[in-house]
Structure formats: structure tokens, C-alpha cells
Amino acid sequence: MPRLSLYKPEKGPDFRFIDRVINEQFQVGGTDIFIHKYLGPVAPQDGESTPTTPNTSANPIPELGIQDVLFMENRDRNYEPDVYTIRGIYTMADLDFNLSQFGLFLQNDTVLMHFHLRNCVDTLGRKIMPGDVLELPHLKDEYALDNNYVALKRFYVVQDVTRPANGFSQTWYPHLVRAKCVPLIDSQEFSQIFAQDAGNGDGTTLKDLLSTYNQSIQINDQIITQAALDAPVSGYDTNQFFVIPVSTGTGLVSYAAASDVTDDASIDTMDASMVLNTPNGQVYVGYGSGNTIPKNGVAFGSGTQFPTDPSIGQYYLRVDYLPNVLYRFDGTKWIMHEQNVRMTMNQFGAHDVSTGTFFGSQIRQTQKTSFINNTTTATINGRLVVEKQALNTALKPKADN
Secondary structure, eight states: OOOSOEEEESHHHHHHHHHHHHHHHHHHEEEEEEEEEEEEOOOOOOTTTSSSOOOSSSOOSSOOOSSSSTTOOOOOOEEEEEEEEEEEOOOOOOHHHHHHHHSEEEEEEEEEEEEEEEHHHHHSSSOOTTTTTOOOOGGOOOSSSSSSOOOOOOOOEEEEEEEEEBBOOOOOOOOOOEEEEEOOSSSSGGGHHTTTTTTHHHHHHHHHHOOOOOHHHHHHHHHHHHHHOOOBBBOOOOOTTTTEEEEEESOOEEEGGGGGSSSSHHHHHHHHHHHSOOOSSSSSSSOOOOOOOOGGGGOOOSSSSSSOOOTTTEEEEEEESSSSSEEOSSSEEEEEEEEEEOOSSSSSSOOBBTBBBBOOOHHOOOHHHHHHTTEEEETOOOOOOOOSSSSSHHHHEEEEE
């Protein structure tokens, strides 16, 4: 009599019988899961890290390939337009918010979905793999609070696939696969999924209905607007203070703000000629205080070269320096008074003549940045030449003839 054993070296009739019974349990008690099959990353063109024109006609990168081997990322993913239907089973759980930490955290948003292994292979041609997007039709929300007339869909993306312990039968062979799934977010990897039509009849896409991008942009714009009202310019403004030159009794001149002069006796000790002269030094010195506007509202000129016949105490703004520099003539030479370092807190806006502030991108530009990021061209001997060239290109040997 042969030895009794449930395990066989080959998958015999016992395995096939148990496998059919398990598959029948999925068909009876499971729910439909729509599978958006992951085909692999999109191959970029030569010299590109991210494809500007997706090359979906001939994709040389397989499903297990890596698009960017430097960062080990598949930023641009290609999905099959046909949607497959597979029965799946998972445990329903309430989505609770965790308020015990700093901020608002969502708990129980990870779903462990079980699939029949042979059914996956027969339907997809392979088993479930990370990158596949699952659509759960039984979680559609037909009663949205906005004016959408379509049911809001629920998408999950597969992060990991394992063979669960409860998927092994008495034959010691697996029958199930378990997929760890997380909610789909609007990111570059799933742009093809979110670009699908939402079925609203007005050309809207899934991105318009499910993504929080537009709401995030509106919130960010409102924050920037409020911040510009609260702190329109960096640093601190000292234009409202009147600066008076004060004699020190040693032939030198120091300077004090008008708010520092507390009695008439101190004013009587000042030299009247010094009061009428322009301040030649900075009283309020600190980070972000320079705005190239002279103290006491003194008129000043601007240009790319100094005047030929300046007067003592005259201010002049050099606009060819980045950032702009305000100079004062002391009778013999031009002395730098301050630099324009005050700027708006964002990249928008224009030059404000009253405060001397520029929008941030213009202030941040320096002579060094224009030299390093030089994109201008010049015409030399009738040829258009890029001014910034590598040495191996500029010093490339050429034939004499």
C-alpha cells in the first residue's frame, strides 16, 4: 500500500480541486475590483530625465525596469487603457483620524486585498504587482456635497505583494496573493490615470474631481496674499525717521535720530551747518535695512556712471550694480552709503519708487548669477555665438585652410 501524503511533488488533482473551490469562494463572496494594469515606465528621449513627449508606441523599458537608475524612480508610468475585472476580498475598516500627534493623521487607510492567484494570471497574464492601480466600484460616492453629477470613485495603488500564510492549502501550495494598497494621490506617476474622463459630460477629468491640487493652490495664494499684507517687504523700514548730524566736539561728526534728541539744550549744541548737510553715515544699521533711499527724503539721481560735477553731500544711485548701490560724494570721492537689500517676500510685484524696493527675483540677481547663467548670444564675424562656452568648445583646434 503506498504511503499516504497530502503533499505531492507535482500539483495533482487534489491541488486543482482545492484551487477551484477557493476560486468559487471569491466569485461568491468577493467584490469586483477594476485593475488598471501597469505596463512599465515610459522611456525618455535622449538627453531627457523626464519625457516631454511620452513614448508609448515603442516602450523599451519592461514592467520590472527602472526609468531613472540614479534616483531609482519610475516617475512616468504607462498604464494599459483596457480595464480588467478581478474578484477580491478584504476586511472593511473605519477610517479614523488620529489627533494625538501634531496635526491630523489618517489611520487605517492601508488596505490588504486578497486575490486568487490563478485568476490573476488568467486575467492579467501575470499576478498583481506593485504599480497596479485598483479601482473599487463598491466604494463610489453618489452623494457628493458639491455640484458634481457623477459618483466619486475610489482608487488605490499596490505597494507590495506577498503570499499570505492563510493562502496555503493542505497540499502546501499557495492559492492566494495579498496586495498592500494605499489611496492614490495626484502625483506625476499617476498622471495618466487622473487624465481619464470623469464621465460628467463636460470634459472634466478625474483630476478635476479627485485631486486637491486646485484647492491647495487657492489656499497657498490666500496665504501669500495675507503674508504680503502683514509683511510686504523684508527687513525693516527706517524712512520715517529723521537723521540729524551732531557735532562731537572733536572735529568729527556723529549722527543721531531725531527721536534720540530729547531736549532743546542738545539741539542748541549742534552745528547749524551740519544740520543742513546730508547725513554721510548709516544710523540704523542692520540686516535688511538698506533700500537705497537717502535719509530725510533728500533728492538723488540714478544712472550707470557718476555725475561729472557733483556737490558735497550729493547722493547718486548706481543701477548698473546688482544689487543697486547708493553712493554719497564727500567732497573728494564717492563713498558707498548702502545697498538695496530690501525685497518683497515673493517673486511678484514691481519697483516701488516710494520705498526703493524691488520684487525678490530682481534683488536676488547679482553680477555673479548673470555671469554663471549667461544665456546671451553675440554676433562675431557674421556668426551667432553663445557667450558662455566650455573651454573644450572655445579652444577647439581648427584647420588653417
